[in-house]
Amino acid sequence: MGDTQDYFSRRAALIQEDKSLRRENKSLRSLTNNELAADKIVRHIRAEEAVSIWGVEHDEVSHPFPGMEFLTSKRIIDQTKIFKIISKMPKGALLHAHIDATVDKGYLLELALKEPFMHVRASCVITAANSTTAVPEFRAFKEVQLSQSASVTDLDYPADSWIPLHQARESFSLGGPDGFDKWALGAMVINPAEAYGTHNTVTKIWQKFQSTFRATAGLTMYRPIFRQFLRRFLMESIGDGISYMEPRINFFDKFMFDADGNETVPHREWLLDFGQAISEVRAALREQGREEVFVGAKFIYTTLRILSPEELEWYLEDCIALKQEFPDLIAGFDLVGDENVARPLIDYIEPLLAFKQRVKDLGLDLPLILHAGETLSDGGKADNNLYDALLLGTKRIGHGFSIVKHPKLMQLCREKGIALEVCPISNEILRLTTSIPMHPLPVMINQGVPVTLNSDDPSVFGAMGLSYDFYQVFVSSETTGLITLKQIALDSIEFSTLDTEEKARAASVWEKRWHEFVDDLVNNSGIAAD
Amino acid sequence: MGDTQDYFSRRAALIQEDKSLRRENKSLRSLTNNELAADKIVRHIRAEEAVSIWGVEHDEVSHPFPGMEFLTSKRIIDQTKIFKIISKMPKGALLHAHIDATVDKGYLLELALKEPFMHVRASCVITAANSTTAVPEFRAFKEVQLSQSASVTDLDYPADSWIPLHQARESFSLGGPDGFDKWALGAMVINPAEAYGTHNTVTKIWQKFQSTFRATAGLTMYRPIFRQFLRRFLMESIGDGISYMEPRINFFDKFMFDADGNETVPHREWLLDFGQAISEVRAALREQGREEVFVGAKFIYTTLRILSPEELEWYLEDCIALKQEFPDLIAGFDLVGDENVARPLIDYIEPLLAFKQRVKDLGLDLPLILHAGETLSDGGKADNNLYDALLLGTKRIGHGFSIVKHPKLMQLCREKGIALEVCPISNEILRLTTSIPMHPLPVMINQGVPVTLNSDDPSVFGAMGLSYDFYQVFVSSETTGLITLKQIALDSIEFSTLDTEEKARAASVWEKRWHEFVDDLVNNSGIAAD
Structure with a gap:
């Protein structure tokens, strides 16, 4: 029994020494009662949600756990008490x-749509097959540019030719304005299928990552x-x-x-x-x-x-x-x-x-x-x-x-x-x-x-x-x-x-x-x- | 220029200090000429193969890189000079x-097949749908046990009843002996679809991992x-x-x-x-x-x-x-x-x-x-x-x-x-x-x-x-x-x-x-x- 007690005090000392470099140690000595209480509360909720939220199955999330892939779990995170507190x-x-x-890329596109002389182009005809990889490019001019095609989805669209944004969006044959927004916004963000599937290495995801900057450069600049x-x-x-x-x-x-x-x-x-x-x-x-x-x-x-x-x-x-x-x-x-x-x-x-x-x-x-x-x-x-x-x-x-x-x-x-x-x-x-x-x-x-x-x-x-x-x-x-x-x-x-x-x-x-x-x-x- | 030289000597000193705890440092002081040469050779081959082997596409390996997922890349590793050297x-x-x-599980199954009184059972009828998750169990007896069904794939197979191994294997209706081996060996190893897909978390893969021990226990024990x-x-x-x-x-x-x-x-x-x-x-x-x-x-x-x-x-x-x-x-x-x-x-x-x-x-x-x-x-x-x-x-x-x-x-x-x-x-x-x-x-x-x-x-x-x-x-x-x-x-x-x-x-x-x-x-x- 004496041995065990001695063991527990040596254990506490070792843990303390192991953590002695942590920068929060200073604060730990002078916490208010409410800080101590708040810390307990969030630890309690975290432990609870580890079971009630992260320990159960969710549609379309095959393996929930705390700290999992963000793009897959964002909607779950949004529901948690801990997120609301943080x-x-x-x-x-x-x-x-x-x-x-x-x-926010949606806001950026909204801003673009308010610019009467904003144009868009692509380096090829946009099709259902290439719409997840082909990137739009934006640019404003002093006036509307004449375009041969109604949109970047036209079969006769001349690669890299500018089309007024509103026109290209209305006439986008892969789902109209909604389809256009999906295409354009898809090029500006990384989606879970890319990060965790098709581009699941540092080298590959950086290629997609950098292309998101190309897609928005004409707007942000x-x-x-x-x-x-x-x-x-x-x-x-x-x-x-x-x-x-x-x-x-x-x-x-x-x-x-x-x-x-x-x-x-x-x-x-x-x-x-x-x-x-x-x-x-x-x-x-x-x-x-x-x-x-x-x-x-x-x-x-x-x-x-x-x-x-x-x-x-x-x-x-x-x-x-x-x-x-x-x-x-x-x-x-x-x-x-x-x-x-x-x-x-x-x-x-x-x-x-x-x-x-x-x-x-x-x-x-x-x-x-x-x-x-x-x-x-x-x-x-x-x-x-x-x-x-x-x-x-x-x-x-x-x-x-x-x-x-x-x-x-x-x-x-x-x-x-x-x-x-x-x-x-x-x-x-x-x-x-x-x-x-x-x-x-x-x-x-x-x-x-x-x-x-x-x-x-x-x-x-x-x-x-x-x-x-x-x-x-x-x-x-x-x-x-x-x-x-x-x-x-x-x-x-x-x-x-x-x-x-x-x-x-x-x-x-x-x-x-x-x-x-x-x-x-x-x-x-x-x-x-x- | 003097500044730059000074910079490089401070840099070398910092790197050395940073690495000063490495245990190989002792050996580094007393290497033979051949050890130095061998180290250069393997570094050279490694750099070469990082490009020639790991920098190119391979069938069924979507993102090769050195040190990648083992179950996906084993066949590539086997082809490398570095592996042959190591x-x-x-x-x-x-x-x-x-x-x-x-x-090796194949060898284990070979040993089992040489035992005349080895038997096998399953906790349910084995079907195409459950064959990747249902685990076989093995046990030897003093003599052949009478069985109601020819194999674990029979629709009337009584759960958990023992069948002589050779008989169950020959009469395995999902592909005969080959199908049986595939089922049994599949239960004894972790495959890439499990590790990197269906069981891609510590919690889930441990469930599969532990089941591989259950599948072989009757043989190893x-x-x-x-x-x-x-x-x-x-x-x-x-x-x-x-x-x-x-x-x-x-x-x-x-x-x-x-x-x-x-x-x-x-x-x-x-x-x-x-x-x-x-x-x-x-x-x-x-x-x-x-x-x-x-x-x-x-x-x-x-x-x-x-x-x-x-x-x-x-x-x-x-x-x-x-x-x-x-x-x-x-x-x-x-x-x-x-x-x-x-x-x-x-x-x-x-x-x-x-x-x-x-x-x-x-x-x-x-x-x-x-x-x-x-x-x-x-x-x-x-x-x-x-x-x-x-x-x-x-x-x-x-x-x-x-x-x-x-x-x-x-x-x-x-x-x-x-x-x-x-x-x-x-x-x-x-x-x-x-x-x-x-x-x-x-x-x-x-x-x-x-x-x-x-x-x-x-x-x-x-x-x-x-x-x-x-x-x-x-x-x-x-x-x-x-x-x-x-x-x-x-x-x-x-x-x-x-x-x-x-x-x-x-x-x-x-x-x-x-x-x-x-x-x-x-x-x-x-x-x-x-």
Whole structure:
């Protein structure tokens, strides 16, 4: 008996030591009674729903379990109490999202249909056989373009010829306007049959993923639409409890299309639009008396890892110039693309080192915030990008999925305060992991690496806001509690590019909303706290 | 330029530091020229085959990539040069395999067909509709049993009634003997449609997995067959370059069926048969003048995690008694079953602590060698088994899949020399990971945790020997080289239960065979080493 008691105390000590690096440990010491009660409540509901929701059969879902494939289970998630609770939680900051993939594709198409001179084309006649793979392309002109065919489905449709959008949609012979919308929207999102069937590898799903950007580029890069979706992005994020955003914007194209359909709008005008959208949203919130829910937003300047090192130099200078003109709207610099295929960071060492020196000389607050390790590779170029991202002094790491293989790099992140921008649903749909229980997030958390949760490309995945990512993480681990989510939210503010004073203000507003959320949960859950 | 040079030297230092815990580092300092050349050769062939074999389309394999789903890709693996090379490599010890799932199921059925009084039954009439799910059961009797129906496919077949095997097979109305074999063998193995389709979750595949044991139990637990498959297991393992084995045997049933079909053979007789098989194999090898390829074999005593703690006591005493009678044939004690469903180790703390004390008092070398962490859970009972396995002083950890989430536990394994018995193909087919690149093995290796590679249930997976597991691991990482495999093989000897002297002898024989393997590779590869 004495032996057993001794065993249990050694066991408790070992578990505590094993968890000693977890960042939430600090908070654990100073929780309010309501926080403790709320944590118990959500754990209780989670356990209950693991049986009542995830333990039973559902139509069209052959193997339900918590944290399963998102595209198959979204409708189930929507029904859960846990999702409803998490939807109300204040999330802190969104630190990893590509702006052109943040706004609902249905809304984007609605915006397009309001533009009288928007046109559409395809690279071949659209048929029932190719409609799931052939991608539409959009473009606005100053006036209606004459077209030989009524729609892209006509047998005599000349490949790549423009047709007015409304006409092409009305005359779409595969089901009329509904059929057209199905075709166009299908090209803009990833569906379950693709992610989990036809494109079920990282290589294949990236091909589909990239084609969704081609399908929407003509809309998002059309200034009248661009302006509207910036506002939509801000408002929807705020609606999901996000109070600050650092979306990445792709500045690879040097010009956007203007209202007349000419490719003439330079990057600085994009930033003017962004600043304008922020001001408008702030004003609207002020009118509603809830200005405090929105701290602000900045762009992370990105271009593509297909550039030569020489070509990159122009973008680095462009980024510096924009930062000088719009210091409050540029958060940092990044390079994007499928790391398994694109050039590794090491190729760009010379221009990036020069950039750092220039930034330092100019006294700018313009960090690198680099994607790295978004890969299953072990020791390949995408995995090795982690070494370069850290040596280049990246402020955070975009994804960092493969960092769990690197003890020294996790130690660096822990000691230097370099947060990971983890994107659980993105990683799952892009096939780095098959489900969230298989995701390395618990390794990161238990190693004391600061993590934030992010949506990456929510409109491609149908996972708008941050609530779905928080949900998937919360239900996939019995260790994770409400206080883990609290720490993740606090860290998203802590590791943002806000300055010290802004962070303090953002954290203080967040704390206030958090306690409202917790109190509401305890008072209205209908579940005894113990 | 100076900056860049400085960058590259800091980069090299960081990579080295990051990899500083890898156990192969010791060997790296003292490699022969031929080892260096052989490592280059296999890396070269691996890179070539990643393109020429894994980068092209294959019939019926929709998305080839190195380390992909084993059941789909086995035929491709068989064609590769890397597999042919790895097949010849001396593997060291096999430390994790369940003896009743180690012998080819076709061979098992052949053995059954040689037994004149072997019978078969089913729990229902076998039809085309249920033949992929209904499981046969086998049993030998002293004489032929009268049966009402000709076979289990007869419409009037009385459920659970025994039919002589030959008769049931000849009269099997769904394709005759071939149809019968397909039905019976299908019930004994996991096929790709099950693992990757109908049973594509841990929970579901375990149901199929466990039914394969029910389907073969009547054969493996029939003493005349048991004796033959023990020899087959030893010979086939030796043929694959394995020189020492510690298979687990399930002693849950207290008696095996004797030649007359009576359940009368106690555990000590199983061990007599095992000792006999070892002697026979040793004699056969001696005749061939190659006795040195076989060091020996021991059983790890296992029973099931469905027992009550009180029931467990009988087995622990039984294990001690067998160890006392057959000190050279019992390696340790373990408890098996699906950890996600079965009782956790903590339930058995009292009897297990008492067992340890008894073993100590008796001066026996009888360690616990416990399964733990074979799970996707984070903080659930299966994951928490790791704490108990380590606190109970387990000699090695069976699987330890989820240990990568536990920094302190990895440190303990590293410092105390507790090896993981990693089973890559098993983990993939039982859906803990979807492919080997997604497996946490690189985390374990980079954390300096000793790892061994194991086949677990090779005949259920169609992955006979250790070569397939070594292959999958080797092609799934660019960091892994031939020297990594060398370290893994050496560690399998180091962390076996052989005594110091036996280990030294085993390692020395292994070294000799290793250098023959390496020299052969360099001299006959037809590839210039540099």
